[in-house]
Amino acid sequence: MKDKKTSFWSSPAVAGVLASLISIVVGLLLGFLLLLILNAGAAVSGMGTMLTAGVRNLDQLAKVLYQAAPLMLCGLSVGFAFKTGLFNIGASGQYTMGMFFALLCGIHFQMPWYVCLLASMLGGAIWGVFPGLFKALFNVNEVITAIMFNWIGVYFVNLMCANTPDMLAGSWGGSSNDRTAALSAANPGALLPKAGLDKLFAGSTWINIGIFISILFAVLVWVILQKTTFGYELKACGFNRDASQYAGINAKRSIVLSMVIAGALSGLGGGISYLAGTVQYVMLKNILAMGFNGIPVALLANSNPIGTIFSALFISYIQTGGSAMQPTFSAETINIVISVIIYLSAFSLLMRGVISRLLAHRNEKTKGGAAK
């Protein structure tokens, strides 16, 4: 019994979870400190709002689940690339392309929702090909390609939307042409089904089957990485490219495929988020933030697909809390908390090492005590 306990505490997974929890606690503490500095009187109630708003009522909880779905997919995307030794900072561009492909199919071609979702994966995958190919063929750092393609994606999508007039709100009874049409007006069949969940959540408009699709994909990614030869090859390539090549793995193919899959995941995130019918895409000259938020999701989960389910729910939860803090505090406070979490994750390896050493140390001590 005791041996089992010791091995539990010294397993790397536990150290990883502890490291993530420490990152979260430190992030929240610094966030609280910031609130204290900015407005000491409202800091406690602000922090309370941040931490409880997500479960205050069913509508808020539905919103947490709604936001968690694309976050989870972007997190899976970033995490999947991490496993192959690639940093997918292009999740945002892939997400944008996924959104565009989904809406193109939904509004312009009047397709049902499942076709739109497949299209969104295709869109994301196309945008994932570029960083992969550039890395494999020309040895261009994937971070640079991805950053460039984030911007190219925004302008490309804006250009395409503007030149497909029947995609815009103006053609479907909307007032302004700076955004895509509301799906409920253009093609209700493209909306993600609610499957009776709205009754469960007191008629909330946020809820749909998106969160279940995301969880399904998290499990799917876990199976690919853990149970298939293909996944093993990708991971081997991530650990040591030269060694994997020596062992007969086609490293270039692995890089491109990994980025394509990562892109498809982010793209699906874009599809799920915009096929919910709660938001319309507004043609701004900004990069959508969702893809970037996939980075902390993946880091917090230590790139583990199953862990991603929980980290996405957590990030979505505090983001919902952040919006509820307005107008006393800016919702951006949450991004500061998240940035602290990312910063700490940057040296999570170090932290994990320290934690497992501490745990091992403690175990030795207790053992020593028992011997006496």
Place this chain on the structure above:
Amino acid sequence: MTILANVLSLTVIFAVPLLLVALGGMFSERSGVINIALEGMMIIGALAASFTLQAFDKSGFGAGAPQLAMFVAILVAGLVGMLFSLLLGFAAINLKADQTIGGTALNQFAPAFAVVLTWAIQGEGLTTIQLPGWLRITRDTLGLPEAKNPQGFFNILFFKYFYLTTVVAVVLFIASYVVLYKTKFGLRLRACGEHPQAADSVGINVYKMRYAGVLISGFLGGIGGIAYTVAAGSGFTSNVGGYGFLALAVMIFGNWKPFTILGASFFFALFKVVAAYNSSLSFLPKFEGLREVSNLYQMLPYVVTMLVLIFTSKHSQAPKAEGIPYDKGSR
């Protein structure tokens, strides 16, 4: 001719932030630390300088001695940017953390912090820090008589968008070149980015050199931030329009070398200006029947960067040891 003068002077004013920030990135990367946090450093520098300028405006000091006030603000931007870059240095050098992730954290932090602080200081929902109106260098500042023809080519070229940041950029560009290539410090810095083990073996402190590289990038990045805000002209809105990332492209395009970076920053700035003013430039193809053509022009610099990277990556002169934390034990 008036349009040409406008385009040229705008190109200069937008090339300034790109040049400064790309030079900053160059110092960091040639010392061996990948710096994708340039965007964040720009935002923090611009934030500090904007508040400084606002304070000078309120106290009346700014209107009395505008260029001195601007100089102090530029210095503040640089120093605060430097302070911020310490965070990257600490993670990348002391803790040997993943440099790209550390940089991403800084990029996430900066705009959020800027919004939160602006809200706290200016009040709810007021997210723009207005810049005072006395920043521009006019003929009057230089003691020149009024222009005979205010719409003349040279008057527009030199004085329509003339700010102290342009002068500072020229000085810092020359200084960067000299420091990097003509001093012992520059040689040592470059050695740390190419082969830190060898540098260490001849007694160079790699950690110190890398800190120096990161701090210089913070200094230049911060100044680049206020240079962008001044160029953009509509006050500071907690972002720098992605110029930090663009500067990263400029640096790579410029092959980590000052003079090519100078050329690359003008190239990118020209594209940006053409994209913004494409409707009033008669010589550009209009693409009849296509709406929102500006998107096409805005896409171009990024597309061209990718094309250039394809052809130059084989001969890329990227510092060999960039991105790899230096561990004394692994020598």
